Amino acid sequence: MKRFLTIFLCVALVFASAPMAFAAETPAVSVYIDGQQVVYTSSSGQPFIDGNNRTQVPLRATMEAYGCSVGWNSYTRTVTVTYGSQTVQLTIGSNWMSIGRYTGQWLDTQPVIIGGRTYLPIRAVLEAFGATVGYDAATRSITAESPAYKTLHHSDGVKSVEYEWTDPYNSWWGTDWTYTAELDSAFYNYYRSIDRKSIKGYAAYAEDSLDDELISDLIQTFRDGAEDYSDDELVRLVMSFVQSFDYVSDESWTGTYDEYPKFPYETLYDHCGDCEDTSILLVTLLRELGYGACLIELSDHMAVGVAGEKDIPGWYFKSGGTYYYYIETTAEGWDIGEMPEEYQGSTADLLFID
Numbered sequence: 001m002k003r004f005l006t007i008f009l010c011v012a013l014v015f016a017s018a019p020m021a022f023a024a025e026t027p028a029v030s031v032y033i034d035g036q037q038v039v040y041t042s043s044s045g046q047p048f049i050d051g052n053n054r055t056q057v058p059l060r061a062t063m064e065a066y067g068c069s070v071g072w073n074s075y076t077r078t079v080t081v082t083y084g085s086q087t088v089q090l091t092i093g094s095n096w097m098s099i100g101r102y103t104g105q106w107l108d109t110q111p112v113i114i115g116g117r118t119y120l121p122i123r124a125v126l127e128a129f130g131a132t133v134g135y136d137a138a139t140r141s142i143t144a145e146s147p148a149y150k151t152l153h154h155s156d157g158v159k160s161v162e163y164e165w166t167d168p169y170n171s172w173w174g175t176d177w178t179y180t181a182e183l184d185s186a187f188y189n190y191y192r193s194i195d196r197k198s199i200k201g202y203a204a205y206a207e208d209s210l211d212d213e214l215i216s217d218l219i220q221t222f223r224d225g226a227e228d229y230s231d232d233e234l235v236r237l238v239m240s241f242v243q244s245f246d247y248v249s250d251e252s253w254t255g256t257y258d259e260y261p262k263f264p265y266e267t268l269y270d271h272c273g274d275c276e277d278t279s280i281l282l283v284t285l286l287r288e289l290g291y292g293a294c295l296i297e298l299s300d301h302m303a304v305g306v307a308g309e310k311d312i313p314g315w316y317f318k319s320g321g322t323y324y325y326y327i328e329t330t331a332e333g334w335d336i337g338e339m340p341e342e343y344q345g346s347t348a349d350l351l352f353i354d
Helices: 059-066 122-128 147-153 185-192 203-207 212-225 231-243 250-254 264-270 275-289
Strands: 030-033 055-058 069-073 078-083 086-091 096-099 103-106 112-114 117-121 132-136 141-145 158-167 175-184 293-297 302-308 316-319 322-327 349-351
Touching: 030 059, 055 059, 055 122, 059 069, 059 078, 059 117, 059 122, 078 117, 086 122, 096 122, 117 122, 122 132, 122 141, 158 185, 158 231, 158 264, 175 185, 175 212, 175 231, 175 264, 185 264, 203 275, 212 231, 212 275, 231 275, 264 275, 275 293, 275 302, 293 322, 302 316
Parallel strands: 030 141
Antiparallel strands: 055 117, 069 078, 078 086, 086 096, 096 103, 112 117, 132 141, 158 175, 293 302, 293 349, 302 322, 316 322
């Protein structure tokens, strides 16, 4: 029996027609960060152009609008601004800006304190964080775009990915399926731009909400194509879909020994991944189906656990009275409860998704 399952999924990137803000005062210079106007008031201070023809902006209102955290040392009169894993430091009255622990650059202006408020040269600071900064003299406006915003809002096109796999669990000869996705490269590049060091734990990848619509549409397409399947058969259909992905280690993919877990969108786009990547994708799909599921983290491996009754044969881990049956995601043919021999009897951490 041959079934054909085709879906075209795109992430629509919609630009706001015009940023809106309500400010107590009209600033001499307007500042837009990632498409939104920064609101300045008499309390925050207003941007201005200094004697060196550089735009100085109120420290906290501007940097927090970009997503930075801000620190102040009153003894040394030093500002510390952190964005992701990058940190810059500037000292009032000094032309030197430290970038990270070992580098920096000389500026042609200095941060200042006016009326008890600290002001920084916006271009130098935000460019240190990878932003693209521009100035429109006609409107006296500064625009700054973060790397994530640029990749998300400036599309690089669409990649067509075709998946072919066999669901061996629902008839003795197996059932062939095809699935085609049109995936937006800009959305993929956005995920690629995220610093993995800023992600706390593997569960956070499955908890990501930006791809909710795509995952929901994908699950609905599986439901529509397998409407005569039982619940168990539907789980196995999605399981066999993920198991068909090529196994590729982080070292082979990134060229380094660093861990590089992927978001589900990345794994779908690349059509490959290691045990963490395919497990994150599968647990996301199973939970969207409405099944209890978790990540199973072994000492040097990752798999998925799906909640089931006590009398199901196979290997499981128990938590809070619930049995989570082992699912191997790195190769085809593994059924629910089947575990590679080298992991049988091992202890594991169960990572639950919020």
